[in-house]
Amino acid sequence: MAVAVGRLGDGGARDTRPGRIEEIWANLAIASVPIPSCLMTTRRLMIEARGLHKSFGETHALRGLDLSAAEGTILVVLGPNGAGKTTAVRILTTLTRPDAGTATVAGIDVLHHPADARQRIGVAGQYASLDELLTGRENLVMIGRLYRLPGSTARQRADALIDRFELNDAADRPAKTYSGGMRRRLDLGAALMAQPPVIFLDEPTTGLDPKGRLSMWDLIEELAKSGTTVLMTTQYLEEADRLADDIAVIDHGRVIAQGTADQLKRQVGGERLEITIGEGSSIDAARRVLGALGAGPVRVVDVARRASVAITSHQGVLTRAIRELDAAGVAVDDIGFRRPTLDEVFLAITGRPPEESHETAAEQVA
Numbered sequence: 001m002a003v004a005v006g007r008l009g010d011g012g013a014r015d016t017r018p019g020r021i022e023e024i025w026a027n028l029a030i031a032s033v034p035i036p037s038c039l040m041t042t043r044r045l046m047i048e049a050r051g052l053h054k055s056f057g058e059t060h061a062l063r064g065l066d067l068s069a070a071e072g073t074i075l076v077v078l079g080p081n082g083a084g085k086t087t088a089v090r091i092l093t094t095l096t097r098p099d100a101g102t103a104t105v106a107g108i109d110v111l112h113h114p115a116d117a118r119q120r121i122g123v124a125g126q127y128a129s130l131d132e133l134l135t136g137r138e139n140l141v142m143i144g145r146l147y148r149l150p151g152s153t154a155r156q157r158a159d160a161l162i163d164r165f166e167l168n169d170a171a172d173r174p175a176k177t178y179s180g181g182m183r184r185r186l187d188l189g190a191a192l193m194a195q196p197p198v199i200f201l202d203e204p205t206t207g208l209d210p211k212g213r214l215s216m217w218d219l220i221e222e223l224a225k226s227g228t229t230v231l232m233t234t235q236y237l238e239e240a241d242r243l244a245d246d247i248a249v250i251d252h253g254r255v256i257a258q259g260t261a262d263q264l265k266r267q268v269g270g271e272r273l274e275i276t277i278g279e280g281s282s283i284d285a286a287r288r289v290l291g292a293l294g295a296g297p298v299r300v301v302d303v304a305r306r307a308s309v310a311i312t313s314h315q316g317v318l319t320r321a322i323r324e325l326d327a328a329g330v331a332v333d334d335i336g337f338r339r340p341t342l343d344e345v346f347l348a349i350t351g352r353p354p355e356e357s358h359e360t361a362a363e364q365v366a
C-alpha cells in the first residue's frame, strides 16, 4: 500500500533544522554577542532517526522509519499494536541495532557511540523494570549509582523524585508490593535519576486508571516545560492530543502522517456532534436535522440508533440541536461532542481501519 508521507494541514512547516540561526549569526562576525531571542526560531533536534529498518525473521518491524524531535518538545509516536513503536524506542535507546538507517540522540550517533548516547538518555519501558526485592527508594538510589552519581547525590535525587511522584508512603516498601500505577511512577523516576536531556517513554500510561493517567500526563508536561525532550509512544489519540507538540502516526513500521493534533484531526473532519436516537423516533428525521446543522454528510449506525455529523464550532450547536430535534419529534437518549478516534484517523489516512486494535477502539468510543 502506498501512502504519501508528509506533514498535515497548513501550519506544519516549522523549521526545526538545527543551528541555522547560529550559522548565520556566526557569519555576521558578531558571534560573541548572544543571539537575540526574537531570532531563535530554530530549536536543536534532540532526536533524529532516518530510514530505520529492522526485521525479526520474516517480520518487518520497521520499514524506513523517520522521526525527529526538537529540544524541549514532546513527540508522540502513535500507532496500533505491532506498528513498531517499541522497536523504534529500543533502537533509539541503544537496546537494539537496526538493519539499516541512522539515529542520533542529543547529537550523539547512537549506533556508533552507544555508551555516550546512554549517558544522555532516560527510558521507561512498556514493562516497568524494577528490582522487586528492593524498596522504591533503594531502586532509585541503585539506578543513581549505576550512573556513577556520588552516594549523597543519588540519595538526594531519589528523595526529591519520591516526593515529586507522591510515593512517600510507599518509598520504603519492596517494589513487589506496588500497584501498577506506583510502578509506572517509580519507573519514570528511575529514568529521571541521571537528569537526562532526552527521555523515552514507551506507553507510559497503559494500564493506569484515569487518575494515574492524569498525573502521568502532568509529570510528562512538566518534564518538557523544564527543557527535557520527550519521545513517548501511545495507542491513544486522546493522549497525543493532550500532550504532543508533534505527532508521528506510524503503521507497519513507517510514518504515515505527521503533524499537530489539530492538523491530524482536520484531516479526519475534526469534532462531531453525536446523538443516540430514542426508540420509536424516526432516524430519517434525525438525519435531516443533523444534516442542516453540521458540515458534511451525516453518519448513521442503524443498529445502535446513533447518528453523527462533523461540526466546525461548538457555539450554540448543542442548544440548537436539542431544540430542532425536539421540534422534529425526535426523542434523544444521548447527545454530545465526540473527537475522532485513532480508528478514524487511520481510516482517513490509510482508507482502512487499524488492525489488531479493537480494544483501543472500544475504549476510545466508550
Ligand SMILES: Nc1ncnc2c1ncn2[C@@H]1O[C@H](COP(=O)(O)OP(=O)(O)OP(=O)(O)O)[C@@H](O)[C@H]1O
Pocket (backbone or CB within 6 Å): 056, 059, 060, 061, 079, 080, 081, 082, 083, 084, 085, 086, 087, 088, 126, 235
Ligand atoms: N524480538 C522480537 N522477535 C520477533 N518479532 C518481534 C520482536 N520484537 C518485535 N517483533 C515484531 O515486530 C513488530 C513490531 O513490534 P513492536 O513491539 O515494535 O510494536 P509496538 O508498536 O510496540 O506494539 P504494541 O502496541 O503492541 O506494544 C511486531 O510484529 C512484533 O511482533
Ligand SMILES: [Mg+2]
Pocket (backbone or CB within 6 Å): 085, 086, 087, 126, 202
Ligand atoms: Mg510496544
